[in-house]
Amino acid sequence: MVVKINENYLKLKSSYLFVEVARREAEFVEANPDADIIKMGIGDVTKPLVPAVVDAFKSAVDEMADAETFMGYGPEQGYGFLAEAIIENDYKKYGIELDTSEVFISDGAKCDTGNIQEIFGLDNKIAVTDPVYTVYVDTNVMAGRTGEMGDDGMYEGLTYLKCNADNDFVPELPSEPVDIIYLCYPNNPTGTTLTKDQLKVFVDYAKENKVIILFDAAYEAFIHEDNVPHSIYEIEGAREVAIEFKSFSKTAGFTGTRCAYTVVPKELMAYDGEGNVVEVNPLWNRRQTTKFNGVSYPVQKAAEATYSEDGKAQIKEVLDYYMENAKVIRESLTDMGLEVYGGISSPYIWVKTPNDMDSWDFFDILLNEANVIGTPGSGFGPSGEGYLRLTAFNTLENTKEAMERISKLEF
Numbered sequence: 388m389v390v391k392i393n394e395n396y397l398k399l400k401s402s403y404l405f406v407e408v409a410r411r412e413a414e415f416v417e418a419n420p421d422a423d424i425i426k427m428g429i430g431d432v433t434k435p436l437v438p439a440v441v442d443a444f445k446s447a448v449d450e451m452a453d454a455e456t457f458m459g460y461g462p463e464q465g466y467g468f469l470a471e472a473i474i475e476n477d478y479k480k481y482g483i484e485l486d487t488s489e490v491f492i493s494d495g496a497k498c499d500t501g502n503i504q505e506i507f508g509l510d511n512k513i514a515v516t517d518p519v520y521t522v523y524v525d526t527n528v529m530a531g532r533t534g535e536m537g538d539d540g541m542y543e544g545l546t547y548l549k550c551n552a553d554n555d556f557v558p559e560l561p562s563e564p565v566d567i568i569y570l571c572y573p574n575n576p577t578g579t580t581l582t583k584d585q586l587k588v589f590v591d592y593a594k595e596n597k598v599i600i601l602f603d604a605a606y607e608a609f610i611h612e613d614n615v616p617h618s619i620y621e622i623e624g625a626r627e628v629a630i631e632f633k634s635f636s637k638t639a640g641f642t643g644t645r646c647a648y649t650v651v652p653k654e655l656m657a658y659d660g661e662g663n664v665v666e667v668n669p670l671w672n673r674r675q676t677t678k679f680n681g682v683s684y685p686v687q688k689a690a691e692a693t694y695s696e697d698g699k700a701q702i703k704e705v706l707d708y709y710m711e712n713a714k715v716i717r718e719s720l721t722d723m724g725l726e727v728y729g730g731i732s733s734p735y736i737w738v739k740t741p742n743d744m745d746s747w748d749f750f751d752i753l754l755n756e757a758n759v760i761g762t763p764g765s766g767f768g769p770s771g772e773g774y775l776r777l778t779a780f781n782t783l784e785n786t787k788e789a790m791e792r793i794s795k796l797e798f
């Protein structure tokens with residue numbers, strides 16, 4: 388007898404994009420130990436947790452140290468106090484009513500957007516935007532919903548909705564029937580947004596065609612445009628067709644602390660093999676209660692504190708700081724004659740490579756000659772070729788220094 392692996396894993400590119408970026412960085416550092424590298428690659432925050440969050444975190448740890456207030460297993464779906472704060476602060480102000488049983492608190496939008504496909508049948512046809520946050524694609528490959536990757540960089544059986552400068556980064560509706568569409572807005576990696584009307588086109592399509600939209604709104608806190616929705620549920624009818632993912636990671640510096648949430652409305656339906664209607668919310672509940680034991684109590688108290696008056700004000704300052712970096716990047720690169728997108732309602736700036744250079748070549752030039760790390764656009768999908776992503780999460784000082792170094796390069 389031999390142990391058989393899940394062969395779908397063999398269809399994947401050998402490593403996760405950010406692992407490959409880190410590998411090239413490590414190789415460069417080994418060869419150039421004195422290089423002063425500026426990281427603008429993975430979207431990881433640099434500012435610490437704000438004081439209001441730290442205070443709540445610490446006092447919850449103190450509660451855990453006292454037999455009177457100690458908390459053991461919490462609800463797998465998260466504590467009611469956090470779900471209520473989420474509904475009150477992230478939804479009510481946009482006129483959206485939710486029930487706490489529709490909010491599932493978790494340890495990350497990456498996990499949730501990766502895990503959600505488990506509750507849907509393997510024969511569903513999947514559409515993703517191209518370029519795309521690679522987790523949506525890779526998890527469907529792992530599950531066996533695709534064939535092999537072709538020479539064009541696309542997995543057989545997956546529908547790619549192209550987004551580049553030619554269509555203003557607005558995906559067209561799928562030209563073939565699909566069952567599930569992943570959308571991420573503000574977009575990772577391009578940093579671009581969809582207006583309410585543009586998103587409505589997808590919601591209407593989903594309603595008409597019994598499609599489910601998996602809407603990743605992890606970057607919602609960065610929205611600075613009036614006509615951009617903060618939640619897909621701002622669009623009429625979206626509760627019947629969409630699951631929404633949000634995260635405290637980029638909003639409140641929780642990349643290392645881990646807290647996020649997923650909204651699965653009660654109205655959302657799918658079908659069993661006989662075509663009978665099945666509610667999706669209980670399925671996700673069943674999945675989470677079986678495979679997940681909830682986020683730790685101190686982390687949920689810390690997340691709750693992001694909604695306190697002090698917490699909100701302190702977080703706004705941090706977000707403004709990152710958006711100032713985004714502005715510096717946008718303006719500096721534009722002054723250098725480069726084409727840039729995003730960075731207005733997003734911490735990501737999507738740069739067209741000079742002279743139609745290959746994404747990884749541009750990445751290598753920035754690394755070797757400016758000691759600046761970006762993320763090659765082609766790593767996010769074939770339509771990302773010819774672009775590179777920079778993040779606004781470094782310090783202002785480093786961001787300015789990176790721009791100064793890039794301005795000295797000759798392309």
Ligand code: MLT
Pocket residue numbers: 428429430431497575
């Ligand atoms: C990114 O750089 O795209 C993000 O850090 C990915 C993530 O949040 O998992």
